[in-house]
Amino acid sequence: MKYSTGKETKRKIIETAFQLMADKGFDALSIDEIMKHIGRTKGSFYVHFKSKEEMLYELMRTRLDRGYGHMAAEIKEELSLDNCDVRAILEKVTAKIYASLGDDPLTWTATFYQLVIYSRKDETVREWLELNFNQWSEFLHIIVERGQELGQICSDMDTQTITNLLMGIVLGYEILYMLKPQVDMTEVLKIHDWLFVSKPSAE
Amino acid sequence: MKYSTGKETKRKIIETAFQLMADKGFDALSIDEIMKHIGRTKGSFYVHFKSKEEMLYELMRTRLDRGYGHMAAEIKEELSLDNCDVRAILEKVTAKIYASLGDDPLTWTATFYQLVIYSRKDETVREWLELNFNQWSEFLHIIVERGQELGQICSDMDTQTITNLLMGIVLGYEILYMLKPQVDMTEVLKIHDWLFVSKPSAE
Amino acid sequence: MKYSTGKETKRKIIETAFQLMADKGFDALSIDEIMKHIGRTKGSFYVHFKSKEEMLYELMRTRLDRGYGHMAAEIKEELSLDNCDVRAILEKVTAKIYASLGDDPLTWTATFYQLVIYSRKDETVREWLELNFNQWSEFLHIIVERGQELGQICSDMDTQTITNLLMGIVLGYEILYMLKPQVDMTEVLKIHDWLFVSKPSAE
Amino acid sequence: MKYSTGKETKRKIIETAFQLMADKGFDALSIDEIMKHIGRTKGSFYVHFKSKEEMLYELMRTRLDRGYGHMAAEIKEELSLDNCDVRAILEKVTAKIYASLGDDPLTWTATFYQLVIYSRKDETVREWLELNFNQWSEFLHIIVERGQELGQICSDMDTQTITNLLMGIVLGYEILYMLKPQVDMTEVLKIHDWLFVSKPSAE
DNA sequence: AATGAATGAGAATTCATTCAT
DNA sequence: CATGAATGAATTCTCATTCAT
The missing domain is CATH 1.10.357.10 (Tetracycline Repressor, domain 2)
Structure with a gap:
């Protein structure tokens, strides 16, 4: 199960970021942490988002x-x-x-x-x-x-x-x-x- | 003006932190930045506060x-x-x-x-x-x-x-x-x- | 040669630390120094070890x-x-x-x-x-x-x-x-x- | 009792350093710590010793x-x-x-x-x-x-x-x-x- | 799509030392 | 003698980002 659908991983990233951000805020939230939560590694974050900021924008618009x-x-x-x-x-x-x-x-x-x-x-x-x-x-x-x-x-x-x-x-x-x-x-x-x-x- | 009273510097640190925190938040606020603002070096922050956190507590109680x-x-x-x-x-x-x-x-x-x-x-x-x-x-x-x-x-x-x-x-x-x-x-x-x-x- | 195998770098770190520690002791040994010795940057130390202490434990057990x-x-x-x-x-x-x-x-x-x-x-x-x-x-x-x-x-x-x-x-x-x-x-x-x-x- | 005999303070510094050094070693031993132990402040260390090293030499020769x-x-x-x-x-x-x-x-x-x-x-x-x-x-x-x-x-x-x-x-x-x-x-x-x-x- | 090694810029903190008082 | 403010260099560690595989 190393390769999942892009959509699925992307959704999971946003959902996890949404959850973690509540307590930690955006700055204190690390990409590493998000990715560990969903069982993926840091590097693959950038397959889905251009940057951490870009992810926030998508999070904010969808959630x-x-x-x-x-x-x-x-x-x-x-x-x-x-x-x-x-x-x-x-x-x-x-x-x-x-x-x-x-x-x-x-x-x-x-x-x-x-x-x-x-x-x-x-x-x-x-x-x-x-x-x-x-x-x-x-x-x-x-x-x-x-x-x-x-x-x-x-x-x-x-x-x-x-x-x-x-x-x-x-x-x-x-x-x-x-x-x-x-x-x-x-x-x-x-x-x-x-x-x-x-x-x-x-x- | 190399040596000022402790009280004065401490007050300035809190005041500057108070101002900067409004826009940046506590995490993104760096000690270096505060001290540059008041014309002192990073190291001297610790003459007045045990830690960044301790400074926040004092800021919150006084301001x-x-x-x-x-x-x-x-x-x-x-x-x-x-x-x-x-x-x-x-x-x-x-x-x-x-x-x-x-x-x-x-x-x-x-x-x-x-x-x-x-x-x-x-x-x-x-x-x-x-x-x-x-x-x-x-x-x-x-x-x-x-x-x-x-x-x-x-x-x-x-x-x-x-x-x-x-x-x-x-x-x-x-x-x-x-x-x-x-x-x-x-x-x-x-x-x-x-x-x-x-x-x-x-x- | 920017990307080597993790094992190789890890081995080099331990070996260098082992050498340097003889003269300087563990405390005086800086991560920066170790990494310069092996031609890597400070930050990459933490790809291989969780902390300086953790590295010592591994050094001690293996060397x-x-x-x-x-x-x-x-x-x-x-x-x-x-x-x-x-x-x-x-x-x-x-x-x-x-x-x-x-x-x-x-x-x-x-x-x-x-x-x-x-x-x-x-x-x-x-x-x-x-x-x-x-x-x-x-x-x-x-x-x-x-x-x-x-x-x-x-x-x-x-x-x-x-x-x-x-x-x-x-x-x-x-x-x-x-x-x-x-x-x-x-x-x-x-x-x-x-x-x-x-x-x-x-x- | 703000001012004591120089000799007395000096002796206390060496004695405290001797004790603390056993566990921490010389490098990890801070002047601040020594002075706090004997109820004096950092600055006054230099009334008695030219440097931390000099103190070690005296410690070693006397103790x-x-x-x-x-x-x-x-x-x-x-x-x-x-x-x-x-x-x-x-x-x-x-x-x-x-x-x-x-x-x-x-x-x-x-x-x-x-x-x-x-x-x-x-x-x-x-x-x-x-x-x-x-x-x-x-x-x-x-x-x-x-x-x-x-x-x-x-x-x-x-x-x-x-x-x-x-x-x-x-x-x-x-x-x-x-x-x-x-x-x-x-x-x-x-x-x-x-x-x-x-x-x-x-x- | 995913990995994980590497980077480099900064972060907080410690500390020997200096110096005006 | 003693104080305590200030310095500046060094230290550990974090993290967004890049990239070869």
């Missing part, structure tokens, strides 16, 4: 994307309905995002923040994060705007401010979760109780 | 403490007054904390999150962060509880949940600020509009 | 073993013969051991005593030396005992004492030799004139 | 001398007596030498062999050891010669060879003792049973 882009079209359609329930939509979006973190959200979160930190020295990472971030921001902005239009979200605050508060609280809970893994991440949804004017009648 | 401990007594007294304005107190606390970040909050924030990330591989850092964190949590809890008691803060949500939401939003805005430095950090106070039942009359 | 273990079986058989000449056997053993030191016994001896000295700070080395030492001791004990049994070795002294004296004199001559290389190491065999009751008739 | 020089005159006189007992004299000499090692012979021995090893890179040490050695050699030679003259020591062996054997056995037992501290160093005297023709009547 750390929150997928706002994919959701956008679908959600916009739902929002266009006359009788749409914005709170329900927002809850669905949140659920999807948390689901996208996979079965070990702590690792995902830690790796993601390792990337955020690493972005301070890497232009490519910085740009990708900004893009990601803006997509999220625009996406939330649309939802909040629609909510206000329909009178479901309070209008005594600026749309952008509400958007920022929502983004902030999600990011904040991720950090909270890293510092105290016993925190319940779904608790973040309680903020909706303040955000939405008419609370869901049946609850 | 990254949010100082909840110091505020506690004073705030508790204010809260015990019959006619105290909890919102004003909370705003004062927030202002003090932001003020404690110094004149370059972006650097402070970046360095702090570098530490959060680093805590994943360092027991001492992890413990210190946890302590810091718990102090903050308890501190906020006291304020929120008193606010609810006086009917100033909405009581339809669990005290601990509100505390978590407040902590989360502050942490979240720090990350937001790192990703987008143009974000106005004081905007985070808007959350009080939701939190407090009786909005300040003059607005 | 400093006196090989008592290997001789034991053969000698025991010779001793079991009714008419065996114990003095001849002992002389043969001594000759073999001196032969095992290679063509530069001074280097061997110096390196060996560098190891003896180093054993004071290294558990692994200490244990190996003790093992070696005990093998030698047991081995000699068997020979002396048989010599006494056959009346060839004087019986007015305790077997263990004679064994110790024999070991001591060999070790002592090695030190003597280090301090004064002009000393004739085979002179040590004269002790047999005292040890053996019936001197060889033909002398 | 590692076996004192053959001092004994010579006295012993020669004893030997000149018609009815002198050479065996008794030799035993007295041996006892004196062992006594000169102080109350911790293991430390003395280890330090001495650290010096022997170190002599391979230091001219001054090498010369001193050689001198010491020659003194011992000459000294023993005189005793053995007189023993043979008086018919007390066997004459079927060359005087110089016997001298070498005696020196060797003493050195060898020191090494033996380092490797196995449970060995009884006085056992070495048993060699006299072989050396002397007429065994002491009363034993």
